[in-house]
Amino acid sequence: MDIQETKFNYKILLAALAAVIIGILIAFYYSYAQSQTQIQYLEGEKGLLVRDLTLMKTEVDRLSALNEVNEIELQDSKFQVEQLLDSVGRLTFTIDKLQEFKSELRTLEARYDSIKLKNNLLRYNNKLLADKYDETRIMLEDLRGQSNSLAEAEALLRRKNQELSRELKMKSYLALVNSEGSGFRMRSGRPIKTNKASTIEKLRGCITIQADPNTTSIKEKVLYFQFLGPNMGIIEDNANVISVNGNIYSKRVTLVFKGEEMSVCDFITVPEGSLLAGTYTLNVFEDEKLLTTAEFQLK
Incomplete structure:
Protein backbone atom coordinates (compact mmCIF):
# COMPACT_ATOMS: atom_id res chain seq x y z
CA MET A 1 0.00 0.00 0.00
CA ASP A 2 2.76 2.40 0.89
CA ILE A 3 4.57 1.57 -2.33
CA GLN A 4 1.50 2.35 -4.41
CA GLU A 5 0.97 5.69 -2.65
CA THR A 6 4.59 6.57 -3.20
CA LYS A 7 4.31 5.78 -6.91
CA PHE A 8 1.16 7.82 -7.12
CA ASN A 9 2.82 10.77 -5.43
CA TYR A 10 5.75 10.53 -7.85
CA LYS A 11 3.34 10.61 -10.75
CA ILE A 12 1.67 13.71 -9.35
CA LEU A 13 5.05 15.41 -8.88
CA LEU A 14 6.11 14.46 -12.39
CA ALA A 15 2.86 15.78 -13.80
CA ALA A 16 3.22 19.04 -11.86
CA LEU A 17 6.86 19.36 -12.94
CA ALA A 18 5.88 18.72 -16.55
CA ALA A 19 3.13 21.33 -16.28
CA VAL A 20 5.59 23.83 -14.84
CA ILE A 21 8.12 23.08 -17.58
CA ILE A 22 5.44 23.39 -20.26
CA GLY A 23 4.29 26.70 -18.72
CA ILE A 24 7.87 27.98 -18.67
CA LEU A 25 8.35 26.92 -22.27
CA ILE A 26 5.11 28.63 -23.31
CA ALA A 27 6.06 31.83 -21.45
CA PHE A 28 9.55 31.75 -22.94
CA TYR A 29 8.16 31.20 -26.42
CA TYR A 30 5.69 34.07 -26.00
CA SER A 31 8.42 36.35 -24.66
CA TYR A 32 10.72 35.29 -27.48
CA ALA A 33 8.06 35.96 -30.12
CA GLN A 34 7.28 39.35 -28.59
CA SER A 35 10.99 40.19 -28.44
CA GLN A 36 11.42 39.18 -32.07
CA THR A 37 8.51 41.41 -33.07
CA GLN A 38 9.96 44.32 -31.10
CA ILE A 39 13.41 43.68 -32.53
CA GLN A 40 12.01 43.64 -36.07
CA TYR A 41 10.16 46.91 -35.36
CA LEU A 42 13.29 48.49 -33.91
CA GLU A 43 15.39 47.27 -36.83
CA GLY A 44 12.86 48.79 -39.23
CA GLU A 45 12.91 52.09 -37.36
CA LYS A 46 16.69 51.95 -37.30
CA GLY A 47 16.72 51.50 -41.08
CA LEU A 48 14.39 54.47 -41.55
CA LEU A 49 16.52 56.57 -39.20
CA VAL A 50 19.71 55.65 -41.03
CA ARG A 51 18.06 56.42 -44.37
CA ASP A 52 16.87 59.85 -43.19
CA LEU A 53 20.28 60.66 -41.76
CA THR A 54 22.00 59.52 -44.95
CA LEU A 55 19.71 61.70 -47.08
CA MET A 56 20.32 64.63 -44.76
CA LYS A 57 24.09 64.09 -44.92
CA THR A 58 23.91 63.97 -48.73
CA GLU A 59 21.94 67.24 -48.85
CA VAL A 60 24.35 68.92 -46.43
CA ASP A 61 27.27 67.78 -48.61
CA ARG A 62 25.47 69.21 -51.66
CA LEU A 63 24.94 72.57 -49.98
CA SER A 64 28.55 72.54 -48.88
CA ALA A 65 29.66 71.90 -52.47
CA LEU A 66 27.49 74.79 -53.69
CA ASN A 67 29.09 77.00 -51.05
CA GLU A 68 25.88 78.99 -50.78
CA VAL A 69 25.35 78.97 -47.01
CA ASN A 70 27.37 79.69 -43.93
CA GLU A 71 30.39 77.36 -43.82
CA ILE A 72 30.40 77.09 -40.02
CA GLU A 73 26.73 76.06 -39.90
CA LEU A 74 27.30 73.44 -42.60
CA GLN A 75 30.34 71.92 -40.92
CA ASP A 76 28.55 71.84 -37.57
CA SER A 77 25.46 70.16 -39.06
CA LYS A 78 27.59 67.72 -41.04
CA PHE A 79 29.49 66.74 -37.91
CA GLN A 80 26.28 66.19 -35.95
CA VAL A 81 24.77 64.02 -38.71
CA GLU A 82 27.92 61.88 -38.98
CA GLN A 83 28.08 61.55 -35.21
CA LEU A 84 24.45 60.47 -35.10
CA LEU A 85 25.01 57.96 -37.92
CA ASP A 86 27.98 56.46 -36.04
CA SER A 87 25.89 56.25 -32.88
CA VAL A 88 23.04 54.56 -34.73
CA GLY A 89 25.45 52.05 -36.27
CA ARG A 90 26.82 51.05 -32.86
CA LEU A 91 23.48 51.22 -31.06
CA THR A 92 21.78 48.30 -29.30
CA PHE A 93 18.25 49.54 -29.77
CA THR A 94 15.64 50.13 -27.12
CA ILE A 95 12.40 52.06 -27.30
CA ASP A 96 13.87 54.86 -25.18
CA LYS A 97 16.94 55.10 -27.41
CA LEU A 98 14.73 55.14 -30.48
CA GLN A 99 12.71 58.04 -29.09
CA GLU A 100 15.91 59.86 -28.16
CA PHE A 101 17.37 59.52 -31.64
CA LYS A 102 14.08 60.40 -33.27
CA SER A 103 14.06 63.59 -31.22
CA GLU A 104 17.62 64.38 -32.34
CA LEU A 105 16.63 63.59 -35.91
CA ARG A 106 13.69 66.02 -35.72
CA THR A 107 16.06 68.68 -34.32
CA LEU A 108 18.48 68.13 -37.19
CA GLU A 109 15.63 68.19 -39.69
CA ALA A 110 14.46 71.53 -38.29
CA ARG A 111 18.01 72.85 -38.49
CA TYR A 112 18.33 71.51 -42.03
CA ASP A 113 15.09 73.27 -42.99
CA SER A 114 16.50 76.49 -41.54
CA ILE A 115 19.73 76.07 -43.51
CA LYS A 116 17.77 75.26 -46.66
CA LEU A 117 15.63 78.38 -46.15
CA LYS A 118 18.76 80.50 -45.76
CA ASN A 119 20.19 78.87 -48.87
CA ASN A 120 17.05 79.70 -50.86
CA LEU A 121 17.20 83.28 -49.59
CA LEU A 122 20.85 83.56 -50.58
CA ARG A 123 20.09 82.11 -54.02
CA TYR A 124 17.27 84.63 -54.44
CA ASN A 125 19.59 87.48 -53.40
CA ASN A 126 22.24 86.15 -55.77
CA LYS A 127 19.68 86.18 -58.58
CA LEU A 128 18.74 89.78 -57.76
CA LEU A 129 22.41 90.74 -57.73
CA ALA A 130 22.93 88.97 -61.06
CA ASP A 131 19.97 90.84 -62.56
CA LYS A 132 21.28 94.15 -61.20
CA TYR A 133 24.72 93.33 -62.58
CA ASP A 134 23.25 92.64 -66.02
CA GLU A 135 21.26 95.89 -65.91
CA THR A 136 24.34 97.83 -64.83
CA ARG A 137 26.44 96.18 -67.54
CA ILE A 138 23.86 97.10 -70.19
CA MET A 139 23.73 100.68 -68.87
CA LEU A 140 27.52 100.89 -68.93
CA ASN A 178 32.13 155.77 -93.75
CA SER A 179 29.34 153.59 -92.43
CA GLU A 180 26.21 155.61 -91.73
CA GLY A 181 22.65 155.01 -90.59
CA SER A 182 19.75 157.44 -91.05
CA GLY A 183 15.95 157.71 -91.09
CA PHE A 184 13.54 158.80 -93.83
CA ARG A 185 9.90 159.74 -94.05
CA MET A 186 7.92 159.43 -97.26
CA ARG A 187 6.23 162.35 -99.06
CA SER A 188 4.47 161.71 -102.36
CA GLY A 189 6.50 158.53 -102.76
CA ARG A 190 9.79 160.36 -102.27
CA PRO A 191 12.04 159.65 -99.24
CA ILE A 192 12.94 162.71 -97.17
CA LYS A 193 15.69 162.42 -94.58
CA THR A 194 14.64 163.13 -90.99
CA ASN A 195 15.65 162.33 -87.45
CA LYS A 196 12.13 162.52 -86.02
CA ALA A 197 11.43 158.96 -84.91
CA SER A 198 7.62 159.11 -84.99
CA THR A 199 7.51 160.01 -88.71
CA ILE A 200 10.15 157.61 -90.02
CA GLU A 201 9.04 154.90 -92.43
CA LYS A 202 12.43 153.78 -93.69
CA LEU A 203 15.90 153.28 -92.24
CA ARG A 204 18.88 153.53 -94.56
CA GLY A 205 22.34 152.09 -94.17
CA CYS A 206 25.28 153.26 -96.25
CA ILE A 207 28.91 152.13 -96.42
CA THR A 208 31.92 152.78 -98.66
CA ILE A 209 33.91 149.77 -99.86
CA GLN A 210 37.59 150.56 -100.29
CA ALA A 211 39.46 149.51 -103.40
CA ASP A 212 41.42 146.25 -103.31
CA PRO A 213 44.30 146.09 -105.82
CA ASN A 214 44.71 142.36 -105.12
CA THR A 215 41.30 141.61 -106.61
CA THR A 216 41.90 140.35 -110.14
CA SER A 217 38.44 139.02 -110.92
CA ILE A 218 34.85 140.01 -110.40
CA LYS A 219 33.44 138.61 -107.15
CA GLU A 220 29.91 138.43 -105.84
CA LYS A 221 29.76 139.57 -102.25
CA VAL A 222 26.98 139.42 -99.68
CA LEU A 223 26.66 141.94 -96.86
CA TYR A 224 24.15 141.92 -94.02
CA PHE A 225 22.76 145.10 -92.48
CA GLN A 226 21.59 144.85 -88.90
CA PHE A 227 19.67 147.78 -87.39
CA LEU A 228 19.38 147.82 -83.59
CA GLY A 229 16.94 149.99 -81.66
CA PRO A 230 17.60 151.83 -78.37
CA ASN A 231 16.77 148.62 -76.49
CA MET A 232 19.28 146.72 -78.71
CA GLY A 233 16.45 144.75 -80.33
CA ILE A 234 16.84 143.89 -84.03
CA ILE A 235 14.60 145.96 -86.32
CA GLU A 236 13.03 143.85 -89.07
CA ASP A 237 12.48 144.87 -92.67
CA ASN A 238 8.70 145.16 -93.02
CA ALA A 239 8.29 142.26 -90.54
CA ASN A 240 10.63 140.04 -92.59
CA VAL A 241 13.33 138.21 -90.66
CA ILE A 242 16.64 137.17 -92.22
CA SER A 243 18.30 134.33 -90.33
CA VAL A 244 21.71 132.91 -91.22
CA ASN A 245 23.21 130.15 -89.05
CA GLY A 246 21.11 131.33 -86.12
CA ASN A 247 22.04 135.01 -86.54
CA ILE A 248 19.27 137.54 -87.24
CA TYR A 249 19.75 140.43 -89.67
CA SER A 250 17.60 143.27 -90.99
CA LYS A 251 18.68 143.28 -94.66
CA ARG A 252 20.63 141.12 -97.10
CA VAL A 253 22.63 143.08 -99.68
CA THR A 254 24.16 141.33 -102.69
CA LEU A 255 26.74 143.20 -104.77
CA VAL A 256 29.40 142.66 -107.43
CA PHE A 257 32.87 143.79 -106.39
CA LYS A 258 35.47 144.49 -109.08
CA GLY A 259 38.22 145.66 -106.76
CA GLU A 260 37.32 149.34 -107.14
CA GLU A 261 36.01 151.68 -104.47
CA MET A 262 32.24 151.79 -104.37
CA SER A 263 29.40 153.05 -102.19
CA VAL A 264 26.49 150.85 -101.16
CA CYS A 265 23.21 151.98 -99.61
CA ASP A 266 20.03 150.08 -98.87
CA PHE A 267 16.76 150.61 -96.98
CA ILE A 268 14.50 148.69 -94.69
CA THR A 269 10.81 149.57 -94.24
CA VAL A 270 9.24 150.06 -90.80
CA PRO A 271 5.69 151.03 -89.79
CA GLU A 272 5.29 154.77 -89.28
CA GLY A 273 5.23 155.64 -85.59
CA SER A 274 6.83 152.34 -84.54
CA LEU A 275 10.23 153.83 -83.69
CA LEU A 276 11.12 155.54 -80.42
CA ALA A 277 13.55 158.33 -79.79
CA GLY A 278 17.04 157.21 -78.84
CA THR A 279 20.35 155.88 -80.10
CA TYR A 280 20.21 153.44 -83.02
CA THR A 281 23.01 151.20 -84.28
CA LEU A 282 23.92 149.95 -87.74
CA ASN A 283 26.08 146.81 -87.90
CA VAL A 284 27.43 145.51 -91.21
CA PHE A 285 28.48 141.84 -91.52
CA GLU A 286 30.12 139.71 -94.16
CA ASP A 287 29.79 135.94 -93.58
CA GLU A 288 29.00 136.47 -89.89
CA LYS A 289 32.06 138.68 -89.46
CA LEU A 290 31.31 142.18 -88.18
CA LEU A 291 33.09 144.62 -90.51
CA THR A 292 31.87 147.98 -89.24
CA THR A 293 29.36 149.64 -86.94
CA ALA A 294 27.83 153.12 -86.69
CA GLU A 295 25.41 154.89 -84.35
CA PHE A 296 22.81 157.55 -85.17
CA GLN A 297 20.30 159.51 -83.11
CA LEU A 298 16.56 159.82 -83.58
CA LYS A 299 14.47 162.34 -81.66
Missing part, protein backbone atom coordinates in the same frame (compact mmCIF):
# COMPACT_ATOMS: atom_id res chain seq x y z
CA GLU A 141 27.62 99.60 -72.50
CA ASP A 142 24.94 102.12 -73.47
CA LEU A 143 26.82 104.94 -71.75
CA ARG A 144 30.03 103.77 -73.39
CA GLY A 145 28.29 103.87 -76.76
CA GLN A 146 26.92 107.34 -76.05
CA SER A 147 30.34 108.47 -74.91
CA ASN A 148 31.86 107.17 -78.14
CA SER A 149 29.16 108.95 -80.14
CA LEU A 150 29.79 112.19 -78.26
CA ALA A 151 33.52 111.80 -78.78
CA GLU A 152 32.97 111.27 -82.51
CA ALA A 153 30.62 114.27 -82.69
CA GLU A 154 33.12 116.38 -80.76
CA ALA A 155 35.93 115.31 -83.08
CA LEU A 156 33.78 116.13 -86.13
CA LEU A 157 32.89 119.54 -84.69
CA ARG A 158 36.55 120.18 -83.92
CA ARG A 159 37.49 119.34 -87.52
CA LYS A 160 34.76 121.61 -88.86
CA ASN A 161 35.93 124.43 -86.59
CA GLN A 162 39.48 123.92 -87.78
CA GLU A 163 38.34 123.97 -91.41
CA LEU A 164 36.28 127.09 -90.76
CA SER A 165 39.24 128.74 -89.04
CA ARG A 166 41.44 127.94 -92.02
CA GLU A 167 38.82 129.33 -94.38
CA LEU A 168 38.50 132.50 -92.32
CA LYS A 169 42.26 132.95 -92.32
CA MET A 170 42.43 132.48 -96.07
CA LYS A 171 39.32 134.54 -96.84
CA SER A 172 39.73 138.20 -97.69
CA TYR A 173 36.99 140.49 -96.39
CA LEU A 174 35.86 143.81 -97.76
CA ALA A 175 37.36 146.90 -96.18
CA LEU A 176 34.53 149.27 -95.23
CA VAL A 177 34.62 152.94 -94.24
